[in-house]
Amino acid sequence: MGEGTDIKADSILDVKGLCCPMPVVKAKKAMDTIEIGQVLEIVGTDPGSKGDMPAWAKRAGHEFLASSEDGEVFHFWVKKGK
Secondary structure, three states: OOOOOOOOOOEEEEEOOOOOOHHHHHHHHHHOOOOOOOEEEEEEOOOOHHHHHHHHHHHHOOEEEEEEEEOOEEEEEEEOOO
């Protein structure tokens, strides 16, 4: 799969089938439900997310850990910051 597959996610968010801006909107809401330092794995199918997720994570004060692609499915790992 990719470089991030050995990262342990504390929570997984499935946004497959959703288009911009919904994956980021849902990721923001999911981040509100986990603790600082925990990792959220976001699984989606919107190619735009490849640029959106790292930019959103940085802007929101989170740490973008990794991403991987599995065919049409994208995986992103983000560690909650502040």
